[in-house]
Amino acid sequence: MGLTLAAASQVTSAADSGFNLETVDPEADRIALQKYFKARFPESEISDYVNGIYAVDAASREQWEELEEFPPYEFDVEKGEELFNTPFANGKGYADCFENGGIGIRQNYPYWNKEEGTVKTLEQEINECREANGEKPLKWGKGEIAQVSAYMAWTSRDKEFDIQIPTDDKRAMAAYLDGKKFFYAKRGQLNLSCANCHVQGTNIAIRADLPSPQLGHVTHFPVFRSKWGELGTLHRRYSGCHKDSRSNPLKPQAERLRNLEYFQTYMSNGLIANGPGARK
């Protein structure tokens, strides 16, 4: 009997998307997640998930579409463009730090940096660019960093995410797995995983709020959130969410949060960059 059970569990583990470094299979994760949402919301197109909750909730979509007619982030994109094009004290600028002069590259972030052995995010490289040119780094959550990021996202609209997990460096897969684990592990005094709200709990009311689907989560960042009344970065949102589980939240750009972004963005491979976005 024990043998039968062992054999049976082997059958299931061969079919799963991998929970350790030997078996983890990002493509299987991505496909399974799409399948999950297709089953939950058969009417919604996968490509529409870049619009978050509005992809699955017709009632709030109309309001949101009205909001997008005069997007609240418009000023921030303009300000971001201005900041992006203002030279640093040494005469150089953001364009000198990035591929293609920083235009149309949002969809390549985050990426695995083999030399540094870590996941790099766009905001991280914006600040590294500043520091390399003798400027002070910006605060991670909001303000100028979000504006520069918004402008860079704006120039990348409609480009498809195609996050790579290089196979020649095991640490890249380990970072992906760490992000996946972070997303699905229950934590905090409220014992909540990200998945509790953003997979199982998607589009089911918590008081008057409808949690968004994890698929397409990162595509529209940075985001102008009505609740904030301003633009903010993905990691600002991560800290807030983490805190909502009654955890002592990680700081923006902490390694684990960058790993989470790596995992989440891989889940959105094939979807387009549509940042900045507007959300409730």
Add this chain to the structure above:
Amino acid sequence: MRKLTTSLCAAGLLAMFTSAPAVADNHADQIALGKAVYMGKSRGNCISCHAIDDPDANLAGNQGPPTIAMKTRYPDKRKLRAQIWDASKNNPLTIMPPLGKHWILSEEEIDAVVEYIYQF
């Protein structure tokens, strides 16, 4: 483990005789406390997921089943208490926080919320 738990037992029994628990004697007070816990955002916040037919309940969520027919669903009030204390015992993936196990609410608050919802 055994040694520790035996001493727990002794200390617990001792405490039973020495400290009177601060339970609301008055049933109406207890129900009022239960209601405050049910509605309060930084307390139980039950309303965020469970609709309830109380005129003071507004904008209830629906992550969990509505608080209705509690006596039929939980003929044994102790089972209802246990479900609130730790819903993850029956469903490890549940979104419902373990209100007792994680000491989100005090034991008195849990007793009170049980009394409050048992009316519905």
Add this chain to the structure above:
Amino acid sequence: MKKSLIIAAALALAPTFAAAESFQEAFEMNRAMYGTDHTFAWNGKQYTTTHEEEVEARVKPTKANAEALIAKAEAKNKEVAELGFEWKLTRGIIKDAKAAVAEGEYQKALDLAAQAKYHARIGIAQYHYAQKNWHLSVPQ
């Protein structure tokens, strides 16, 4: 489909392997149903549903005792923080406990320190549970 069949099969087999209820399970079930200070029997012996921290708070309410339990809570919370599973309110509770000491409210300080230490201990258990079970909610 295949998976649910296997689970059903495993459940059908379960009674054969059913282990005796662990002390932890018995304790939690009784605490869940009856709250604190309830007496229950397990493997022929009597126990109560009192958390170890609640017992630790039932000492003479003196400054020294309160400070000792606060120090224990801080150490436990440091442990859970290192695992990345620190809870949001714990530091605040410890701070309140220290404020109570300063006010001379030693029993209050003991009770708060007990709660903080409990939170940290359960956070550590949550970390270990997550290591083993995080995969359960991954869509397949």
